[in-house]
Amino acid sequence: MQLRACHDDFARSAPRSPHHRPEQNLQKLRTTVACAKGQEICPPDCLNAYWWQVETGAARKVLLLPSGQRCIMEFFFPGDFFACHTYGCADIVVEAICEGTVLGRYKRVDIERLTREDSNIARMLRHADVCAAFHMETHILNLWHQRSIDKLLAFLTQIQKRQRRNEFISLPMGRQDIADYLGLSVETVSRALTELKEHGILEFDGTRKLKIAPQAYDFLSLPTNANSNQLMTAA
Amino acid sequence: MQLRACHDDFARSAPRSPHHRPEQNLQKLRTTVACAKGQEICPPDCLNAYWWQVETGAARKVLLLPSGQRCIMEFFFPGDFFACHTYGCADIVVEAICEGTVLGRYKRVDIERLTREDSNIARMLRHADVCAAFHMETHILNLWHQRSIDKLLAFLTQIQKRQRRNEFISLPMGRQDIADYLGLSVETVSRALTELKEHGILEFDGTRKLKIAPQAYDFLSLPTNANSNQLMTAA
DNA sequence: CGCTCCATTGATCTCGATCAAAGTCCGTGG
């Protein structure tokens, strides 16, 4: 039920990026892919050949380590425009998180040819790169924090910003995904969330919907560690 | 003595980037800045106004947290071309690591105007961005590892690749800088290095010069965690 | 109703942070 609710949330949400409304000639190049939950959005070898945009649902970019661990490099939400420039040869997969995730895609050669003709499209891709860099910096900061509740709170704040509705945050991903993103164990994620709930910092509506209380900003300043949010907002 | 040796190494080393030899019209825009050890390369408010390139020495990009902690986001070595796109409003400083670090710089408006005329320069900046993204991904992976020796070994492998001489690695930065980059304490960095030395994984020549033994690749596979290097090489 | 997946809770142990103290290296000035 929670899951279903969460799916609906993401299914209903419209893309939010200022650059998401593609031009006419961009539309012609666009093809659409629908994915089941957990499914890769395309075979690994052709991932690099496209630019992608999430229409509905959510996706994760996973780095598969030889040990079997899964390092999640990035989450993608509706409207997000992305390509996997680097890591061409590493074990990278992009998977749908929600049931019925839909992505649009453009052949890289096509869209990059268009770039030379249409400066709007060039700007759009450039904007996507800057966003990606920005998300990576935030991710680095997330991982840099030592305390698990700092990581969690910074992460949730980030997600909230990206969803940009001030009420409840909907988490499309499960606890395991959060753990794999933050370099923690599932149990620690769960415990940290419970602790934050008990301190009144988080208010839950089921497992995948929550609200961050304003006092969160005070809370993070007390302990030995940083008050991460000031950074998050500054960033 | 160790320090001096390290300085010399970096002072003597020529830039290595394939794009470092600037065009004629680029040369005209270039100005040069020399910094003492630990000094900021420019006032914080004009950091964003330039593109930078390390000539000799080394630099670090530091995120100053409200708690007083210093999160090092990136190291820069001779030849590295960089700008600080994001984090415009956060407390970012770039500081020289070595005594007598020299950087070249270009006004951003100037170089970005040139971009429109000269596609080589456009490609050069684009290449710098891709490198930066690549380094960030590597950094994320570094931080993601749980065990300190994994972090250290992954870090050192990365530095080795960037210095690109196969013999000894010269570390321009001190232990504290490594700690601030990897989200560890100085003591842990030191202990991890000693442990790796005692296992014959690392061979030291003073505190700032070392060599990674080939067995390092075996070593990392045994423990519960990942063999990070396979990733590092793949990346 | 039972199955499966996911989330939570508990108990234990390990690794890294922290506090504290040497030890090392280097530059400086006598």
Add this chain to the structure above:
DNA sequence: CCACGGACTTTGATCGAGATCAATGGAGCG
């Protein structure tokens, strides 16, 4: 040339946070 001072590095001891192992709790689904 040698002694002192300061920054950096290493080592030791203790403590706590998170990983790990194990079990329970819930929700959706056949």
